Amino acid sequence: MNGERNGLSWHRRALTALLLACAAAASLALRVAPVAAAPQAHPVEVRSNFFEPRVINIAPGDTVTWTAVEFGHTVEADNGRFNFYPQRYIHRGESVSFTFLTEETVRYHCRVHGSSGGGGMSGTIIVGAGSPSPTPTPTPSVTEHRYVPTPEYKTIGAALNGIAPGGVVHLAPGEYRESVAVRTPGVTVQGDGAPSDVVIDGQGLRRTGVLLAAGGTAVRSLTVRGHRAEGIAVRGVTVASVRNVASHGNGSYGVLVADASGVTVEDVAATGHRVAGIAVQGCDECDTVVQDVTVMQNLYGVLLDNAGSVVVRRSTIAANATGIVARSLATGDGTVQRGVHITGNDITGNTTAIPAASATEFAVQSGVWLAGVWFALVDDNRIDGHDYGVLVTSFGVPSLDGRISGNVIGGSAVADLGWDGVGAGMCFSGNAAAGGGALATRPSFAETVYVCGGTRLPGIPEPLVIADLARDAAGG
Numbered sequence: 352m353n354g355e356r357n358g359l360s361w362h363r364r365a366l367t368a369l370l371l372a373c374a375a376a377a378s379l380a381l382r383v384a385p386v387a388a389a390p391q392a393h394p395v396e397v398r399s400n401f402f403e404p405r406v407i408n409i410a411p412g413d414t415v416t417w418t419a420v421e422f423g424h425t426v427e428a429d430n431g432r433f434n435f436y437p438q439r440y441i442h443r444g445e446s447v448s449f450t451f452l453t454e455e456t457v458r459y460h461c462r463v464h465g466s467s468g469g470g471g472m473s474g475t476i477i478v479g480a481g482s483p484s485p486t487p488t489p490t491p492s493v494t495e496h497r498y499v500p501t502p503e504y505k506t507i508g509a510a511l512n513g514i515a516p517g518g519v520v521h522l523a524p525g526e527y528r529e530s531v532a533v534r535t536p537g538v539t540v541q542g543d544g545a546p547s548d549v550v551i552d553g554q555g556l557r558r559t560g561v562l563l564a565a566g567g568t569a570v571r572s573l574t575v576r577g578h579r580a581e582g583i584a585v586r587g588v589t590v591a592s593v594r595n596v597a598s599h600g601n602g603s604y605g606v607l608v609a610d611a612s613g614v615t616v617e618d619v620a621a622t623g624h625r626v627a628g629i630a631v632q633g634c635d636e637c638d639t640v641v642q643d644v645t646v647m648q649n650l651y652g653v654l655l656d657n658a659g660s661v662v663v664r665r666s667t668i669a670a671n672a673t674g675i676v677a678r679s680l681a682t683g684d685g686t687v688q689r690g691v692h693i694t695g696n697d698i699t700g701n702t703t704a705i706p707a708a709s710a711t712e713f714a715v716q717s718g719v720w721l722a723g724v725w726f727a728l729v730d731d732n733r734i735d736g737h738d739y740g741v742l743v744t745s746f747g748v749p750s751l752d753g754r755i756s757g758n759v760i761g762g763s764a765v766a767d768l769g770w771d772g773v774g775a776g777m778c779f780s781g782n783a784a785a786g787g788g789a790l791a792t793r794p795s796f797a798e799t800v801y802v803c804g805g806t807r808l809p810g811i812p813e814p815l816v817i818a819d820l821a822r823d824a825a826g827g
Contacts, residue, residue, distance in 0.1 A: 390450075395474065396420045397441060400464050402474040409451060411479050416448040417441070422803060423728045423754050424461045424472070425690075432457070439752045439776070440726060443804055454479030462636065462660050463690040463726055471638070471662075494519060499527075507531045507540065507551075514538055522573060524548035530557040530578075536565045542573035546597045546620075553578030553601065560601065563591045576600050581607045582621070589613050599623055603708050604630050605649070608658075614639045621646045625708035627654035628671070635659045635686055642666060650705045650712060651676045652698075659690045666696045672714030674701035674737070678746045679723035687748050689725040693732060700736040715742060715823045718760075722746035727753035735785060736762040739769045744820050749774030749810075754803050761785025769793040770801070771817045772810035778803035 390412040396403045397419045409415065417426050419441040426447060427434040435447040440463075451457065457476045464472035495518035497503075497510040504510035506529055510520045517537040524544045531551065533540060540561060542549030551560045551573060560575030563585045574597040575582035582598030583606045585591045590613040597620045598605035605621025608614045608631045621628030621644065628646030630653070631639050637658045645667045646652040652668040655661055655677040668674045675698065679687040698718040707713060718734035721727050723746030734740040740760035743750050751774050760767040760782060767790040768779055780803035784790050792798060794813045801808060 390414065392416060394418060397424045397426065397461075400424075400461075400472050402461075402472065405473075406475045406477070408477045411452055411454060412450070413478075414448050414450045415476060416446050418446040419443050423463065423726075425463060425726075426459060427462050429458045429460060429473075433459075442807075451476065451478045454481065456482040463728065464660075464662060464692055471640075496521060499523065500525070511535070511538065511540075517567075522549045526550045526552055528552050528554060530559055530562075532562040532564060533568045533570070534564050535568075537567040538565070539569040539571060540573075541569075541571045544572065546572055546574050546595055549573040551575045555579065559584050560598075562586065563588060563593075566590050569594070571595050573597075574599065578602065580604070582624075583607070584609065585611050585614050587611060591615075592617070594618055597621075598628075604628075605646070606630070607632070608637070608639055609633055612636060612638050616641045617643055619644045619646075622648045624649040625706055626712060627651040627676075630654040630656070631658040631661050632656040633658070635689075637661050640664070645669075647671065648703060648705065650707050650714060652701060654678075655688060655691055656680050657682060657686050657688050659688070661690070662692045662694070664692070664695045667699075668696055668701065668718075669699045670703045671701045672703055672705040672707075673716060673720055674698045674718040674734075676720045676722065677724045677727060678720070679748050681747050687723060687725055689727075691721075691724065691727050693719060693727070693729045696732045698732055698734045702737060713824055713826065715739070715820065717742040720744070721750055721753060723748040723750055724753060725751045729753070729755045730757045732758045733785075734758055734760045734767075738765045738819075739763060740767040741769070742816070742820075743770040743774075743777055744816065745771060745773035750777060752776035752807070753778070755779045756781045756803055758782045759785050760790060763791060765819065766791045766793040768797050769816045769819075770797060770810060770813060771820065772812040773817075775809040776807040777801055777810060778805070780804070 393409050393415045395417045397417050399421045422443040423440050433449050455478050460473040495515045498521045499507050499510045519539045522542045555577050557578050558580045560578045560582045561570050566589045569592040572595045576599045578601040580602050581604040582601040585608045588611045592615040595618045600623040603626040605624050605628045610633045628649040637660050639661045641663045643665050647670045649671045651673050652671040653675045677688050677691045702716040717739040718737045719741045721743045740763045741755050778801050779798045793816050
């Protein structure tokens with residue numbers, strides 16, 4: 352009997368030891384085995400012209416949620432993988448999300464204020480280790496400099512002929528009577544001195560003063576005058592700059608940017624043109640900045656035709672027939688003018704009688720005229736001395752989802768703010784009369800019914816504004 356008890360006890364002890372060993376092994380396995388982290392949510396605030404945070408690191412499987420703290424912005428991947436609400440802004444308080452599954456680096460921007468490639472209002476999402484760094488493109492160790500006039504390079508054209516990419520052509524003070532075309536990437540044409548010291552004169556004979564027709568090109572510190580069409584033209588390129596330049600008395604445009612993107616027009620003075628001092632045309636995503644310019648005595652100070660993602664800021668727009676014009680021209684592909692930001696400008700007395708270059712152009716004596724524009728922001732400008740301070744109308748297409756806010760407007764002969772009511776989603780808030788008191792608006796309820804941050808409302812046609820526009824178009 353005792354033997355049986357002893358045997359049973361031994362078996363029990365063995366079984367207990369085995370169970371304890373299994374439990375210990377299981378516990379060790381639980382401690383050692385990797386546990387997949389739960390997907391995380393990462394908030395990003397869409398604020399006034401920036402994303403906060405601008406750069407975030409996340410893990411594969413995580414979700415990024417953008418919430419609009421301020422109105423008037425969009426979220427769009429540079430490579431097009433996501434583009435929330437391409438036909439409107441993200442409303443204040445609204446959120447959009449995207450889940451990232453693989454290790455990569457994704458850059459995004461606001462199509463109104465940003466610039467694909469990391470400039471302006473843009474952000475970056477690094478998923479895991481991110482994308483592999485691209486192999487850097489070798490750059491020339493020595494920049495080629497050529498000087499005009501010299502025995503070797505008597506003209507600007509001679510200096511540009513065969514110049515290496517990234518080279519600089521220096522112009523000594525003097526007058527140059529030739530038309531210049533820059534077709535080599537990265538080349539700069541630069542006056543050595545003040546802009547008034549170096550003059551490219553068209554003599555009323557040549558069409559264009561300086562043409563930038565290759566990426567990364569630039570023109571600086573000179574004056575162009577007396578050309579039949581444009582003082583400076585930037586055509587069909589990605590990235591170019593026009594800085595510290597004067598453009599006077601050319602036929603149609605002081606500076607024309609056409610079918611180009613990533614262009615900076617800065618510290619430019621443009622006067623005496625029968626279409627526009629500065630114009631940007633025909634680029635759905637122009638990512639172009641016009642800043643710190645002075646444009647006077649042109650038919651239009653600044654003209655944007657079917658030009659998306661353009662910023663006009665910190666500039667003086669005065670004594671033109673119309674100050675700043677953004678409009679949709681009829682095109683076969685249905686492209687419209689969208690995504691302009693007009694901010695921080697001094698826009699004064701644009702009622703001067705300027706002869707138009709053609710019968711299709713006409714002035715409305717307005718500080719800012721938005722004609723068939725989508726996703727426009729006009730804010731923080733000083734606007735004085737016009738028939739209409741800010742005028743919004745249709746132009747073959749309705750105006751949609753624009754914000755007119757924070758402007759100081761005075762001296763308006765007809766109305767400080769006007770909308771013909773053709774379209775939807777236009778809003779007017781926080782604008783002030785220069786002399787105090789209430790703003791004059793057409794319709795009279797513009798700032799009480801079409802309020803920013805409220806419900807997106809369709810417009811109610813305003814006959815007085817429609818009649819005024821018809822009169823101006825007829826030359827009345």
